[in-house]
Amino acid sequence: MKKPEVLIVGAGIAGPALAYWLARNGYRPTVVEHARQLRSGGSAIVVKGPAIPVAERMGIVPRLREVATRNRSLTLLDPDGKRVLRLPTSSEGSPTVEVTRADLSEVLHRTARDDAEFVFDETVTALDQDEGGVDVTFRRSAPRRFDLVVGTDGMHSTVRRLVFGPERQFVSDLGLFGATVPLEPDAIDDPSELTMLTAPNRMLVVHPSRTTPLAIFTFRATRPEPHDRKNIALHKQTVADVYAGVRWRAPELVAAYLDHPAPFFDPLTTVRMPSWSRGRVVLLGDAAAATALLGDGSSMAMAGAFALAEELASHHDDHVRAFAAYESRLRREVRPRQRRVGLLSRLMVPGTRSGLLVRNTVGRAVGLTSRETADAKTG
Numbered sequence: 001m002k003k004p005e006v007l008i009v010g011a012g013i014a015g016p017a018l019a020y021w022l023a024r025n026g027y028r029p030t031v032v033e034h035a036r037q038l039r040s041g042g043s044a045i046v047v048k049g050p051a052i053p054v055a056e057r058m059g060i061v062p063r064l065r066e067v068a069t070r071n072r073s074l075t076l077l078d079p080d081g082k083r084v085l086r087l088p089t090s091s092e093g094s095p096t097v098e099v100t101r102a103d104l105s106e107v108l109h110r111t112a113r114d115d116a117e118f119v120f121d122e123t124v125t126a127l128d129q130d131e132g133g134v135d136v137t138f139r140r141s142a143p144r145r146f147d148l149v150v151g152t153d154g155m156h157s158t159v160r161r162l163v164f165g166p167e168r169q170f171v172s173d174l175g176l177f178g179a180t181v182p183l184e185p186d187a188i189d190d191p192s193e194l195t196m197l198t199a200p201n202r203m204l205v206v207h208p209s210r211t212t213p214l215a216i217f218t219f220r221a222t223r224p225e226p227h228d229r230k231n232i233a234l235h236k237q238t239v240a241d242v243y244a245g246v247r248w249r250a251p252e253l254v255a256a257y258l259d260h261p262a263p264f265f266d267p268l269t270t271v272r273m274p275s276w277s278r279g280r281v282v283l284l285g286d287a288a289a290a291t292a293l294l295g296d297g298s299s300m301a302m303a304g305a306f307a308l309a310e311e312l313a314s315h316h317d318d319h320v321r322a323f324a325a326y327e328s329r330l331r332r333e334v335r336p337r338q339r340r341v342g343l344l345s346r347l348m349v350p351g352t353r354s355g356l357l358v359r360n361t362v363g364r365a366v367g368l369t370s371r372e373t374a375d376a377k378t379g
């Protein structure tokens, strides 16, 4: 019998994970990625919660442990750079594992690449579906017909725009921005220590990562507008302006940001959609339901990939029921996380000195769950 053909758009975290599970469930996956190679950007993320059993079943936990960051503690600094408290960020025997986003993407891709066709430097330009399939037009390759299409193309999903409508309908800003830049290895003294300075409306983190430390700027601002997303000069100016009065290592870290040819910059947003599928097209990962700030996106993407492949296998020939079952399973995980985002953003980046004082006092009292704090760096 001919295997159903599924087009997966985006080879970040959700894309390769889904390709792996679909291939195991009797589907023929093709993954297109618009970048020329796997994207290498991103901070460290924690594989946790529902992603752990998925990683175990994929057999990738030993490899993830090999490439885990060495981050063991978090030091919080006040606006003057003075130490407020120090917390452990990992505990012996914990099943969670912190890796860089790039390492996770690479491990997932290696696991899936023999069973799926991966096409880089490619994207979709039109999706036209009927009762029996989806006709797909690509930027470079010849048009092809697929049984199903899955949009795993992240926060600014093209599949979502083509099938469901413009991004602004589904995205809510938290009023925060995330900006990151890689640093030279000698920019840190202790590879096991993550340092976080918080001033009103601004946070600055130095993360040791694994091989390349990272400076992470998370701040509240009213600009730039969404249409300025590709304006690198404006991003640099914004970071320079927002961190102008900040002490500690801010001048040196801002200089590193300004020196980089294409540093990361994006508003921190959540994606909320009334439905994740339309006909034969379904969304997965950040494209469907980004949970900015929590750093949970990768774990949600892995859990979602497993759930979608499993539901397609158990509702063979009935993608409508499969998509509905997948969505209802995943929404149970996503909903509570999205509800926490607003509160967490105010806790992470308080707007005033008194808010900061309260945050630090409460943090000391309750041992501010270090895992959450460490995970919520840039979203």
Ligand SMILES: Cc1cc2nc3c(=O)[nH]c(=O)nc-3n(C[C@H](O)[C@H](O)[C@H](O)COP(=O)(O)OP(=O)(O)OC[C@H]3O[C@@H](n4cnc5c(N)ncnc54)[C@H](O)[C@@H]3O)c2cc1C
Binding pocket: 009, 010, 011, 012, 013, 014, 015, 032, 033, 034, 035, 039, 040, 041, 042, 043, 044, 045, 101, 122, 123, 124, 152, 153, 154, 155, 156, 157, 158, 159, 284, 285, 286, 287, 294, 295, 296, 297, 298, 301, 378, 379
């Ligand atoms: C460069 C980068 C850095 C990130 N840094 C962090 C971080 O530091 N902390 C954090 O918590 N989260 C970060 N994220 C988001 C995090 O990866 C996601 O929350 C999570 O992994 C969900 O995975 P995803 O596969 O849905 O989306 P993503 O990991 O965003 O992957 C989407 C993929 O789709 C590709 N793509 C986009 N548009 C198209 C298109 N039109 N056609 C084909 N392919 C397309 C992208 O290049 C990317 O490879 C980052 C994402 C990226 C892309």
